[in-house]
Amino acid sequence: MCDMNLPMEGVPPEALSEPLAHLDSAGRGHLLIEHLREVARLARCFGERFGAGDAAHLAGLWHDLGKYGGHFQKLIREENGFTAHIEGETASERDHSTAGAIHAAHKAGFGTLGKLIAFAIAGHHAGLADDADLVERLQRESKQRLYTDSLARGARAVLDVSKPGPLSIRPSPEDARRLTEMWTRFVFSALCDADFLDTESFFDRSRSELRQPGPSLEIMEQQLSANLDRLQAAAKDTEVNRVRAEMRAACLTGASQPTGVFSLTVPTGGGKTLAALAFGLRHAMVHGLDRIVIAIPYTSIIEQSASVYREVFKDYPDAVLEHHSALDPLRETPRSRLASENWDAPVVVTTTVQLFESLFANRPAACRKLHRLARSVIILDEAQTLPPSLLLPILDGLSLLTRYFGTTVVFSTATQPAFQKGLLDPYDGQRPGFERITEIVPSSIRAFARLRRVETRWPQDTTPTPYPTIAAELANEPDVLCIVHGRKDARELCQEVDRVTGDSTTLHLSALMCPQHRSAVLGDIKARKARCEPVRVVSTQLVEAGVDLDFPVVYRALGGLDSLAQAAGRCNREGRISRGELRVFIAPTRPPRGVPQRALEVTQSLLRGPAPPDLYAPESFTRYFQRLYGNCNLDEKGIQQARSNWNFRSVAEGFRMIEDDWSAPIVVPYGKQVGELLRELEKMGPSRERLRRLQGYTIAVPRKERERWLANGTARSIGDTVVALEAPYHAAYDARFGLLLDRVGVADAASLIVDDA
Numbered sequence: 001m002c003d004m005n006l007p008m009e010g011v012p013p014e015a016l017s018e019p020l021a022h023l024d025s026a027g028r029g030h031l032l033i034e035h036l037r038e039v040a041r042l043a044r045c046f047g048e049r050f051g052a053g054d055a056a057h058l059a060g061l062w063h064d065l066g067k068y069g070g071h072f073q074k075l076i077r078e079e080n081g082f083t084a085h086i087e088g089e090t091a092s093e094r095d096h097s098t099a100g101a102i103h104a105a106h107k108a109g110f111g112t113l114g115k116l117i118a119f120a121i122a123g124h125h126a127g128l129a130d131d132a133d134l135v136e137r138l139q140r141e142s143k144q145r146l147y148t149d150s151l152a153r154g155a156r157a158v159l160d161v162s163k164p165g166p167l168s169i170r171p172s173p174e175d176a177r178r179l180t181e182m183w184t185r186f187v188f189s190a191l192c193d194a195d196f197l198d199t200e201s202f203f204d205r206s207r208s209e210l211r212q213p214g215p216s217l218e219i220m221e222q223q224l225s226a227n228l229d230r231l232q233a234a235a236k237d238t239e240v241n242r243v244r245a246e247m248r249a250a251c252l253t254g255a256s257q258p259t260g261v262f263s264l265t266v267p268t269g270g271g272k273t274l275a276a277l278a279f280g281l282r283h284a285m286v287h288g289l290d291r292i293v294i295a296i297p298y299t300s301i302i303e304q305s306a307s308v309y310r311e312v313f314k315d316y317p318d319a320v321l322e323h324h325s326a327l328d329p330l331r332e333t334p335r336s337r338l339a340s341e342n343w344d345a346p347v348v349v350t351t352t353v354q355l356f357e358s359l360f361a362n363r364p365a366a367c368r369k370l371h372r373l374a375r376s377v378i379i380l381d382e383a384q385t386l387p388p389s390l391l392l393p394i395l396d397g398l399s400l401l402t403r404y405f406g407t408t409v410v411f412s413t414a415t416q417p418a419f420q421k422g423l424l425d426p427y428d429g430q431r432p433g434f435e436r437i438t439e440i441v442p443s444s445i446r447a448f449a450r451l452r453r454v455e456t457r458w459p460q461d462t463t464p465t466p467y468p469t470i471a472a473e474l475a476n477e478p479d480v481l482c483i484v485h486g487r488k489d490a491r492e493l494c495q496e497v498d499r500v501t502g503d504s505t506t507l508h509l510s511a512l513m514c515p516q517h518r519s520a521v522l523g524d525i526k527a528r529k530a531r532c533e534p535v536r537v538v539s540t541q542l543v544e545a546g547v548d549l550d551f552p553v554v555y556r557a558l559g560g561l562d563s564l565a566q567a568a569g570r571c572n573r574e575g576r577i578s579r580g581e582l583r584v585f586i587a588p589t590r591p592p593r594g595v596p597q598r599a600l601e602v603t604q605s606l607l608r609g610p611a612p613p614d615l616y617a618p619e620s621f622t623r624y625f626q627r628l629y630g631n632c633n634l635d636e637k638g639i640q641q642a643r644s645n646w647n648f649r650s651v652a653e654g655f656r657m658i659e660d661d662w663s664a665p666i667v668v669p670y671g672k673q674v675g676e677l678l679r680e681l682e683k684m685g686p687s688r689e690r691l692r693r694l695q696g697y698t699i700a701v702p703r704k705e706r707e708r709w710l711a712n713g714t715a716r717s718i719g720d721t722v723v724a725l726e727a728p729y730h731a732a733y734d735a736r737f738g739l740l741l742d743r744v745g746v747a748d749a750a751s752l753i754v755d756d757a
Helices: 013-017 032-050 053-062 070-078 098-106 112-126 131-139 141-152 176-203 205-210 217-234 239-254 272-287 299-312 334-342 352-359 388-404 467-475 487-501 515-530 561-568 595-607 618-630 639-644 648-654 673-684 688-695 703-712 727-732
Strands: 020-023 029-031 261-265 292-296 320-323 347-351 377-381 408-413 454-457 480-483 507-509 536-539 553-557 580-585 663-667 698-702 715-718 722-725
Touching: 020 032, 020 070, 020 176, 029 032, 032 053, 032 176, 053 098, 053 112, 053 176, 098 112, 098 131, 098 141, 112 131, 112 176, 131 141, 176 205, 176 334, 176 388, 176 639, 176 648, 217 239, 217 272, 217 299, 239 272, 261 272, 261 388, 272 292, 272 299, 272 377, 272 408, 292 299, 292 352, 299 320, 299 347, 347 352, 352 388, 388 408, 388 618, 388 639, 454 561, 467 480, 467 487, 467 553, 487 507, 487 536, 507 515, 553 561, 561 580, 561 595, 561 618, 595 618, 639 648, 663 703, 673 688, 673 715, 673 722, 698 703, 703 715, 703 722, 722 727
Parallel strands: 261 408, 292 347, 292 377, 320 347, 377 408, 454 580, 480 536, 480 553, 507 536, 553 580, 663 722
Antiparallel strands: 020 029, 663 698, 715 722
């Protein structure tokens, strides 16, 4: 592990005549040569974990060569209240990263290596550039003058005369360009993290001292094992618990296999949350890996999983780092906030979006954590949710990590996608997927057959069922969940059920309700379930993953086979009855455009076969995903070509897992606390904690609609950071259905009454 040398308490006044990297208002200077050497040392330490110690060392040693320039040395003194006269100083640019990049690119004998180091150095403030932009920048006459000026003023003191060997990686010809692109990202990450850490140690020693390592993986493995032993000893002797115990044993046995790519295919309710972590910790112990990174697609699952982990490791509060936008500020600590910057923690729980958008990012803050992925275990929960439009770069990136960076990847899900080569058709001359994926759970356990708790009732023909008919059936079921395609469908069907039952007791869930509202409804459902009270719910797909609901009967609009399996996971989840029933119907509306509609079409094609697909047979999902991916553009934004061309900025701009250009957030008036938070924001301005807390009262609406509401006064901007619905229009947010888009802009008459008194 790399240790950090804290800077001296102060520097003698005469040292201010020496080249400085930083200077504070008290006159305490951070000598440039010390900064360069310490960044080089830390960067080497980080880079050695993926065979790039020499390159990372040189990137650190040269990253601030431009600070030797006379103009920078004059500015740094004057901006901190000191007079400065630098003889011969004529330059006018503050740029201090290009000089080192020019030196790296021109260093004799470097070839490709020099250019890759140049990318990292040139981008350590502005971000990794596209290839043509970097070349133009390095060749610019003004930048060449800065480089020459830096050399003349002392930069030669850190120009290492040794020549590192060729690239430490030995890629196959088809991997070469994309692998060197990924390798550059990791060197860039090592440089940025080292630079941040050494700069922080100069300006704020207290922050540096907070950066202490969490418990060792060995201690965590022992803690988890003891916890699972207690749970297993206390569990009733049921088939579910027997399967869970066998799953855990299989994970511990399989952990001794070589690093690589694994699948953990566990039926819903099979205990994969802790089983996957048990595999990861034991595997890391066996192979000397550094951390476990668990990537989860939905924040609702993250919060649920993280609470399980926190309970297991409650004696070690810094063992598990949660890093996602919806994290409750009350669960943050000063140490966790620092660790989230560079994922310096034994176990990291984050979103799939955060993981992959960081992997293909170009900005220093986003890339800073990447080097922590080398020699780690990455567990991808609900792996079937990876977007098909980005599947080619995602699988290729993971493949490079496993083959060249010492990383192990685990795909964990009940509906395992088709990620092996040979299962996917060739794509643009490439055959996507992995040569080998090792299943952790042996087929001899027969987990799916033993945990089959649901019968599926498929539609008898292709005729859509009107919502009044579905509503009549739901009204006859006292304890039932119905999942529909969209938000409008959920409200319409719920109101149809009201007409049949003559009351409004049916609960509703959709994304037009803010997270706090949805959490309250889910809490009500679970409380009523705990009291053995029946409950009727109509919902969109937001309940299909990571929400522990249990109904004897579940209705599901026909859609993708993986979605149907997730819906089945909300049926007879705890095995309280001999068989639950999933009733699939053809809805009068279609799913959203894009992948959801293609997924429906693939399921319809499978239903035309001799027998309907079996939701408890893993091979059903292999066929389903083969067809789904075959109908999709697996690299819709051309990410792979941009990577091969070393166009880092273009890759980052194109790689967006959530296309949200159409939507924008708005704060809605749910509960009393939101008003207090908005008043606090208006009075005191934005802060990380205030904005985080307001996320619980925010929903996404069409961007054009929000702009119209701002223009006509229906909504207003607060602190230039948050848009909220104005008070006269609060009635548009319904206590049951959330935001009624057709009511936005219609003033609440009661709010317009003025009290004459």
